[in-house]
Amino acid sequence: MDEQFERAPVGILEVDPTGTVRAVNESADTLLEVGSAAVVDEPIGSVFPMSVEASVSQAFETPPEERLSVEEFYPDLDRWFEVTVVPADDTVFVYVRDVTDRHRLEQTLTQREADITRLTVINELISDVLAALVEASTREEIAETICTRLGETELYDFAWLGERELGTDDIAVRAASGATGRTLDNIESALGTGEDIPEARAVNTGQPEIVQPVGANDSVPTSIRRAAFADGLQSMLAIPLTYGSTVYGVVGLYTSEQDxxxxxxxxxxxxxxxxxxxxxxxxxxxxxxxSDRVVELRLRITDRADPLVAAAAEHEASLSVDGLVPETETPLCYLTVDGAEPADVVESLAATEMIESIRVVDGTGGSVEVGLGGDSLLGRLLSRGGTVTSATFDSSGGTVTVDISPEEDLRRLADGVTRGFDAEVAAKRERDEEIVTPQAFRDRLSNRLTERQESALRTAYLADYFESPRESTAEEVAGALDITGPTLLHHLRAGQRKLLAEFFDLHEDHPRSQGQ
Amino acid sequence: MAEDTTTSLPVALVVDDEKEVADAYALRLRGICDVETVYNGPSALEVLSEKTVDLMLLDRHMPGMSGDEVLEELNNRDYDGRVVMVTAIDPGFDVLDMPFDDYLCKPVDREDIREVIGHQSTILGYKLLGEYFSAESKRQVITAEVDAERRADHDEYQRIATHARQLEQRARRLIDESPDLLAEFDAVDREGR
Incomplete structure (x- = not known):
């Protein structure tokens, strides 16, 4: 081989057209990792390393006539070569260049690009989920939204959402989406037996937890690891659903992606x-x-630690609550005293600590206004989000009916009450909350009002009598209706009382909603 | 690749999106298998629809179509070969109840790959041999009952005969002891008297 070929920075092999190697330069010797002495007069197929394509040996199956250029990977050397076969007169030149570095760089770049694409897709997905959450108005919708958005992407194999059962540490599956496979079945079984799984830990700590690889991580029960391995799942993330220090549930996100x-x-x-x-x-x-479903609790209390129980027993009177105003700082309670002098009852109540204020509203009707302290039975119920629908107290004790949302923690509410008093839950039932349409409201009101009351109200309203300042005086409205001023005022007051009674939903047999 | 070599060695299909890895496996299997190498799931399915593959070395985590997705597609077809999944992790589970026949963990060394493929060849070989014996018995029963002229037009006979021939060929290329077993099988006189 000529000097300039021998020292060339590129691998050169001189091969005769039948495929027998005649000479190999220094570079080729180094690149192909062969001793030059052993290769001369050997067939090219045994000199050149093996590749899957075997393009070089194939090129010499018949004497090569055309130039051929290929890039191949040679596993035994772990190198990529660019090989060019150039036929000349009676010799074929084979040029070899190491292009491994370029290939590795390309691989790195492809990987980076994939990473960037992935990041972009994840960011879009997350903003998508956040936007959808704003639209969701029920817990079911929230659960479905999260699972569908996360579970049905290319990125993740499946997502499931678990909610903490009220009053316990149990987690129940509420929604799932994607290829849940055997893994979710095993997660459900583990939830049933209370095994320690990443999702339960996320609920306990309030912190997201990553487990990857799922199949080989001891912090996951074997049954789930085995199922995850069979399903081809590699990574998981448990996301707690938190608000302040409260954890409502958890989302488990699984994917076949590694790390x-x-x-x-x-x-x-x-x-x-x-x-x-x-x-x-x-x-x-x-x-x-x-919600149109409410849970109705009936509580029975005989403990005289509650002032209303004590007063009813002491005076052998019956106290029935007509209505409550819970929004004020000290909730106000209006009740009717029967079977005793209201003044006497007021005197007893005024002496107790749990009553903030008290006065007789109507001595003859027995109506009393009570400012309830937070520690009284009714005070406790109101501060825990209950709606007291009826409460009566007599010499044998008190019965209180309270509505709460099914979402509320019943046990917590009941505990809060029974911890302070000797009281018990006598009955509990769920029922549909009656929803009153505006039309039904008008119809019912219309039935209550007399014709005169209704025309007095309508005329006064249309004549801007209720504006401030008044645009029409009582005399002017009365004149329009051809009645006297005092008669008009009588009708207006009776009509307003019925209107308010209907609005505040007081019962027909209630003393305050009776009268003309 | 010349046709006569394919009949003497088990046919293996190597599937891995990393060309360097796939090619390395392919070279390691040279001499014990006739190897086809592809670099993605769809190409693997293409090969499977063109030829009978005995053994498959399938990378689990490929972009686009994953090994698990290829596996799912195989369940929809009548693929009767063995599948060795190549995974990134080793959880140390036995393969009972798994959707594949065996698994290897990356990086896979030369001896392991040859051993696993050899093992799966033997398992498949005996399974196909059993199927061959049963098909061949049926064929012989028909041979005894239907004369040669009518057999040529006998669809069921032709179908069984072709199937038996294919099973025999595959069993032969998969297990070394198959010639002996086949000779023993042939030596049994089933026609009686």
Whole structure:
């Protein structure tokens, strides 16, 4: 081989057209990792390392006539070569260049691009979930939204959402989406037996938890690891649904990707969990107003530590609550005293600590106004979100009926009351809250009002009598109706009383809603 | 690749999206298998629809179509070969109840890969041998009952005969002891008297 070829910075092999190696330069010797002495006069197929394509040996199956250029990977050397076969007159030149570095660089770049694409897709997904959460108005919708959005993407194999059961540490599956496979079945079984799983830990700590690889991590029960391995799942993230220090539930996100969750994803999905927790919390507070199901509790109390129980027993009187105003700082309670002098009852009540204020509203009718302290039975119920629908006390004790939302923690409410008093839950039932349409409201009111009361109200309203200042005087309205001023005022007052009674939903047999 | 070599060695299909890894497996299996190498799931399915594959070395985590998705597709087809899944982790589970026949963990060393493939060849070989014996018995029963002229037009006979021939060929390439077993099987006189 010529000097300039011998020292060339590229591998050169001189081969005769039948495929027998005639000479190999220094570079080729180094690249192909062969001793040059052993290769001369050997067939090219045994000199050149093996590749899957075996392009070089194939090129010499018949004497090569055309130039051929290929890039191949040689596993035994772990190198990529660019090989060019150039036929000349009676010699074929084979040029070899190591292009491994370029290939490795390309692989790195492809990987980076994939990482960036993945990040972008995740960010879009997360903003998508957050936007959808804003729209969700019930807990079911929140659960479905999260699972569907996360479970049905290319990124993740499946997502499931578990909620903490009220009053316990148990977690129940509420929604799931994607290829849940055998893994979710085993998660459900583990929840049933109370085994320690990543999702339960996220609920206990309020912190997201990453487990990867799922199949080989001892912190996951074997049954789940085995199922996850069979299902081809590699990584999981448990996202707690938190609001302040309250954890409402958890989302388990599973994927076949290896090391799919970084600290960045942990933080981003942590935000999704907080947003979902916030949304769940919002539905809880709306639910009493919006839900058409309520839980009705009937409590029975004989403990005289409660002032109303004590007063009813002491005077052998019957006290029945007509209505409550819970919004004021000290909730106000209006009750009717029967079977005793209201003044005597007021005197007893005024002496107790749990009553903040008290006065007789109507001595003859027996009506009394009581400012309730927070420690009294009714005070406790009101401060825990209950709506007291009826309460009566007599010499044998008191019976209180209270409505609460099914979402509320019943046990907590009952505990809060029975811890302070010797009281018990006598009955509990769920019922549909009656929803009164505006039309029904008008019809019922119309039935209550006499014709005169209704025309007096309508005329006064249309004549701007109720504006401030008045646009029409009582005399002017009375004149329009051809009645006297005092008669008009009588009709207006009776009509307003019925209107308010209907609005505040007082019962027909209630003393305050009776009268003309 | 010349046709006569494919009849003497088990046919293996290597599937891995990393060309360097797939090619390395392919070279390791040279000499014990006739190896096809592809770099994605769809190409693997294409090969399977063109030829009978005995053994498959399937990378689990490939972009686009994963090994698990390929496996799912195989369940929809009548693939009767063995599947060895190549995974990134080693949880140390036995393969009972798993959707594949065995698994290897990356990085896979030369001896392991040859041993696992050899093992799966033997298992498949005996399974196909059993199927061959049962098909061949049926064929012989028909041979005894239907004369040669009518057999040529006998669809059921032709179908069984072709199937038996294919099973025999595959069993032969999969297990070394198959010639002996086949000779023993042939030596039994089933026609009586």
């Amino acid at each position: 799919a969750f970084s600290s960045r994803e942990r933080a981003s999905f942590g935000t999704v969990g907080e947003m979902a927790g916030f949304a769940v919390n919002a539905t809880r507070h709306q639910s009493v107003l919006l």
